[in-house]
Amino acid sequence: MKSTIVLLGPPGSGKGTQGEKLTEEFGYVRLSTGDMLREAVRNGTDLGKKAKEYMDSGALVPNDIIIGLMKEKIAATDGKVLLDGFPRTVEQADALAEQLDVDLALNLDVDDEELMVRLTKRRSCPKCNAVYHLVYNKPAKDGICDKCGSELYHRDDDKEETVSNRLAVYRKNTMPLIDYYSKKGTLVTIKGVGSIDEIYEQVKKAVQ
Ligand code: AP5
Numbered sequence: 001m002k003s004t005i006v007l008l009g010p011p012g013s014g015k016g017t018q019g020e021k022l023t024e025e026f027g028y029v030r031l032s033t034g035d036m037l038r039e040a041v042r043n044g045t046d047l048g049k050k051a052k053e054y055m056d057s058g059a060l061v062p063n064d065i066i067i068g069l070m071k072e073k074i075a076a077t078d079g080k081v082l083l084d085g086f087p088r089t090v091e092q093a094d095a096l097a098e099q100l101d102v103d104l105a106l107n108l109d110v111d112d113e114e115l116m117v118r119l120t121k122r123r124s125c126p127k128c129n130a131v132y133h134l135v136y137n138k139p140a141k142d143g144i145c146d147k148c149g150s151e152l153y154h155r156d157d158d159k160e161e162t163v164s165n166r167l168a169v170y171r172k173n174t175m176p177l178i179d180y181y182s183k184k185g186t187l188v189t190i191k192g193v194g195s196i197d198e199i200y201e202q203v204k205k206a207v208q
Contacts (some may be wrong), residue, residue: 001026002103002207006096007084008177009108011166012115012122013192016131018108018203019084021196026207028082031073033066035084035129038155042126056156058165060088060173067095074099088174093181105181106206108192108199112167119163123152137196 005028007015016032023030037055040048047069054061070086079100087093096102110118121134125145132139132152139146157166181187188206192199 003080004100004103005082005207006087006102006105006181007082007108008105008174008181009192010110010112010115010170010174011163012118013108013110014118014196014199015084015108016129017137017196018200019082020130021200022082022203022207025204028080029077030082030084031070031077031086032084032129033070033086033088036069036073037061038126038129056162058157058162058169060169063089063091063095067092071095071099087177090176090180093177102181102184102186104207105177105184105187106203107178107181107187107189109189110192114193115167116160116163119158120160122155122158124155125150126153 005022007019009015016034019030019032022028037048037051041052041055042048047065050065051061066086066088070083070092074081074096081100083096087096118133118136123132123134123139123143125131125148127150128145128148130145130147131137132145139152143152144150145152156162178187178189190199190202190206
């Protein structure tokens with residue numbers, strides 16, 4: 001079983017969805033930079049104030065902020081860790097490599113048209129970070145989180161114009177990590193299209 005996993009893939013490719021399932025079944029500590037940053041924005045912390053403007057436009061939060069944040073979070077784990085949304089630049093990947101060895105970089109490959117449909121119709125839980133989709137993955141009761149009963153919301157950065165920008169930022173800054181981890185021999189790419197459970201079967205094979 002792989003103990004240190006990086007989830008790669010464009011916005012909306014299913015990193016959070018698959019990461020959550022792996023965490024529930026195998027007990028990884030899932031560290032999602034997106035969830036951490038959104039919580040900081042909600043709580044109005046210094047980190048949240050710095051990050052908000054970047055996130056709202058679909059840009060990346062500066063490397064020094066993210067690297068400092070993740071260094072601390074990773075140090076507090078026992079090593080069985082699933083990184084969702086980090087690293088997102090080669091500079092972040094180099095910083096991570098100084099701290100731990102990545103056993104598996106799992107890349108979810110989904111085309112842009114499908115990503116747009118997934119993100120513009122995604123609904124998220126502000127409390128437990130569960131994600132739903134208005135067509136593919138509906139909550140039992142409209143607008144309410146199955147897991148914790150909170151009211152679901154539409155992320156500001158899931159509006160169509162911002163999604164386009166996030167995809168461009170992904171191609172420029174994060175796609176090079178596919179080559180980066182391929183050269184290290186730890187990359188596995190999975191076609192992230194199909195039902196959530198079908199994809200999860202392939203994800204499980206890659207982590208075992
Ligand atoms: P972050 O929250 O990490 O966003 P992201 O990478 O853009 O990823 P998403 O959360 O949008 O998508 P996902 O791949 O997790 O897909 P999901 O499972 O939800 O980052 C947000 C922002 O924070 C960034 O833009 C940046 O500003 C900042 N940031 C974060 N990390 C940073 C870093 N390291 N450096 C700098 N800045 C950083 O699925 C999407 C939808 O599809 C859901 O509705 C789901 O139900 C549905 N779905 C999932 N799987 C399937 C399927 N198989 N079939 C149909 N629908 C599906």
